[in-house]
Amino acid sequence: MRIGMIGAGNIGSTLARHFVRVGHEVAVSNSRGPETLAALVGELGCGAQAVTAAEAARFGEIAVVSVPFGKYRTVPVDGLAGKVVIDTNNYYPSRDGRFAELDEDRTTSSEMLAAHLPGALIVKAFNAIRWEHLRDGALPPGSPGRIAIPISGDDEEAKRLVTGLVDEIGFDAVDLGSLAVGGRKYQPGERLYVADLPSEEMRRLADL
Template sequence: MRIGIIGAGHIGATLARQFARIGHEVVISNSRGPQTLQALVQNLGGGVRAVTPAEAVAFGEVVVVSVPYGRYRELPAEGFDGKVVIDTCNYYPERDGHDPDLDSGATTSSEKIRDQLGGADVVKAFNAIHWENIRDRGRPKGDPERLAIPISGGDEDAKAVVAGLIRDIGFDPLDAGYLGRGGSKHQPGTRLYGAELNAEEASALLHTHAG
C-alpha cells in the first residue's frame, strides 16, 4: 500500500518507520520542505522518501495527518478524494490557541479537519497512544499485553483499512464509533487517552465511558 504522511514529529515519523517495516511504500513530509528531512529518512530506513505535503497526498492511498491541530488549515486544500485519511491530531488549547467550537463541545477536531479536507474519509487513530508505545509495544496477535488503539470514523471501509494497519504493526483496533461522537471518547481529557490497555480492558472502559 502507498502511504503518505504529513508531519514528521514523533507520531508521524514513528508510523513511517512501522509502516515501512511491514512492507508498505511510505513518503513523509513537513512544512519546511523535503531537504530538511534527509537525516530523518536515512534513519527511518525502509525506503521512506521525503516529499512535499502535496506530493504526500498525491502519492498515498492512505494519508496520515499528524500536525499540530492549530495548523490544520495549512494542509493541502485538495487531492484527498478517494483517500483514506488517518487523523492523529489532538487539540491542546495551550499550544494551539483556543477554538470556541471545540471548547463548547459543538464539534471535534477531527470533524473540523474532515471539513477542511473537503469531506474526506477521515479516521481518527493513533491520537490516544504515546508515540513510544507505537515504537516499542507492538505484540503478536493473542498476546495479553497487546495494546488496543481506539479508532473512530464515519466510513466503515476506511475504518477497516486503518484497523488492518493497526493489527499489522502489532496492536488491536478498538472501534469507538463515528468520527464526532466516537472521537470524543478518545481525545485528551478522556479515560481512554493515554491508557495502556489491552482490547478487553479498553472495550470495557469505552462502554462505561463517562468522559
C-alpha cells in the same frame, strides 16, 4: 500500500518507521521541506522518500495527518478527496490557541479536519497513545496485554482498512463508532486517552 505522511514529528516519524518495517512505502513531509528530512529518510531506507506536503497528499492510497492541531488549515486539500486519511491530532489550547467551537464542545477536532478536507474519509487513530509507547509497544497478534488503539470514523470500509494497518504494525484496533460520538471518547482528558489498555478492557470502559 503507499502511505503519504503529512507531518513527520514524534508520531508521524514513528508511524513511518512501523509502516516501512512491515513493507509499506511511505512519503514523508513536514512544513519546512523535504531537504530537512534527509536523516529520517536515510534511516528509513529504500521504502521511504521525502516530499512536500502537497506531494505526500497525492502520493498514496492512504494519508496520515500528524501535525499540531492548530495548523490543520495548512494541510493540503488537493489529493485527499476520496482517500482514507488517518487523523492523529489532538487539541491542546496551550499549543494550538483557542478554538471556541471545541471549548464549547460544539464539534471535535476530527470533524473540523474532515470539514477542511472535503471527500476525505477521516479515521481518528493513534492520537491516544504516547509516541514512545507507539514506538516500543508493538506486539504480535494475540499477545497478552497487546495495546489497543481506539479508532473512529464515519466510513466503515475506511475503518476496516485502518484496523488492518493497526494490527499489522503490532496493535489491536477497537472501533468506537463515528467521529462525533466515538471520537469524543478518547480525546485529551477522557479515560481512554493514553491509557494503553488491552482491547477487552477498552471495550468494557467504552461500554461496547
